[in-house]
Amino acid sequence: MEPPSGTFNISKAKYNLPKNRYSDVLCYDHSRVKLPAIVEGDPSSDYINANYVAGYNQDNAYISTQGPLPKTFGDFWRMIWHCHVMVIVMTTRVVERGRMKCGQYWPMEEESEEQIEEFIVINTGIEQHHDYTVTGLFLHNTKSGESRHLTHIQFTSWPDYGVPRTGTAFLDFLFRVRSCQADATKRLGSSWKGHALGPPIVVHCSAGIGRTGTFMTIDISLRQLEDTNRVDIKETVRRIRSQRAFAIQMPDQYVFCHLGIVEHALRQGDIEDYDLAGFDDSDSESDEI
Numbered sequence: 149m150e151p152p153s154g155t156f157n158i159s160k161a162k163y164n165l166p167k168n169r170y171s172d173v174l175c176y177d178h179s180r181v182k183l184p185a186i187v188e189g190d191p192s193s194d195y196i197n198a199n200y201v202a203g204y205n206q207d208n209a210y211i212s213t214q215g216p217l218p219k220t221f222g223d224f225w226r227m228i229w230h231c232h233v234m235v236i237v238m239t240t241r242v243v244e245r246g247r248m249k250c251g252q253y254w255p256m257e258e259e260s261e262e263q264i265e266e267f268i269v270i271n272t273g274i275e276q277h278h279d280y281t282v283t284g285l286f287l288h289n290t291k292s293g294e295s296r297h298l299t300h301i302q303f304t305s306w307p308d309y310g311v312p313r314t315g316t317a318f319l320d321f322l323f324r325v326r327s328c329q330a331d332a333t334k335r336l337g338s339s340w341k342g343h344a345l346g347p348p349i350v351v352h353c354s355a356g357i358g359r360t361g362t363f364m365t366i367d368i369s370l371r372q373l374e375d376t377n378r379v380d381i382k383e384t385v386r387r388i389r390s391q392r393a394f395a396i397q398m399p400d401q402y403v404f405c406h407l408g409i410v411e412h413a414l415r416q417g418d419i420e421d422y423d424l425a426g427f428d429d430s431d432s433e434s435d436e437i
Contacts, residue, residue, distance in 0.1 A: 152176070158175075161191065163192040169217055169354065174197070176199055176392070179199040179200050179392070180195075180196075181196055183196055183223060183226050183227055196227050198212065198356070199213075201364055201388055202387070204375070205375075208348050209348060210349050211351070212352070212360050212364065214355055215352050215355075215356070216253045222264055225269065229289060231347065234297075235301065235328050235332055237351040237352070238352060239306060239353045239360060241304060245308050249354040254300055258273055266289060266291045267287060268287075271283060272297075279305040279321060280301060280302060280324065281302045285299070285300055299331075301328060303318065303321045311401055315410075315411040315412070318404075322370075329345065329346050329349055330346075332346060357393070358396065362405060365381060365384050365385055365405045369381055377418075381402075
């Protein structure tokens with residue numbers, strides 16, 4: 149893949165550096181999510197390490213972002229509110245291999261709540277599955293008095309090293325995300341004037357490029373497959389990387405995207421037989437940052 153082509157001036161600004169989880173994972177200027185400024189003239193108050201990413205025939209289908217830091221929890225929830233996000237996709241655990249990968253930015257216990265700046269976030273219920281967890285959230289904006297229902301869906305079966313050996317669990321997770329988004333968009337009814345598939349879906353891991361890029365690549369590729377019976381994973385990754393730099397970090401993540409598409413085609417009966425033996429033999433140990 150070609151190197152990034154774009155500028156990172158806002159991410160590199162001295163006043164924004166503390167808001168980046170990793171010093172070498174910056175967001176493009178041209179596709180960054182720009183928050184409403186809290187303080188007029190404060191150049192740091194509109195920044196979050198997040199980029200819009202187009203889906204299949206859908207502008208701004210996703211927001212690819214880093215795992216929130218405690219100091220950016222408020223920015224994260226402002227982004228959720230400002231961008232009308234209804235579904236948050238998390239592809240990491242808070243702690244992996246003894247390392248903090250993401251802050252605990254939502255209340256963990258059912259019926260518990262937290263106030264983060266002007267937002268009150270309430271956990272309305274947890275649905276536990278073997279490979280993922282679905283949490284209902286109620287988000288109240290104390291400034292406007294408005295409230296919204298959101299869904300937080302977290303994939304919990306990504307291994308500490310490498311990628312999953314099969315795409316089965318990840319595909320089930322992805323289609324549950326689609327179902328949650330469809331339900332949320334239906335609830336919006338005529339108040340939603342945008343794309344038929346709804347507002348942007350926020351997708352994050354720790355850095356917001358590896359597993360996040362993998363999720364978006366598979367989702368976009370499956371929509372292309374459904375529409376045209378063809379996929380172009382390399383071009384899909386290239387386009388994602390033109391909006392979120394360095395998406396898909398490791399070779400095994402790129403291979404896993406192919407595995408997911410093939411497994412879906414097998415499940416759908418689009419292909420009758422395919423030898424998957426070589427897909428899970430990679431010696432690569434991707435250490436997602």
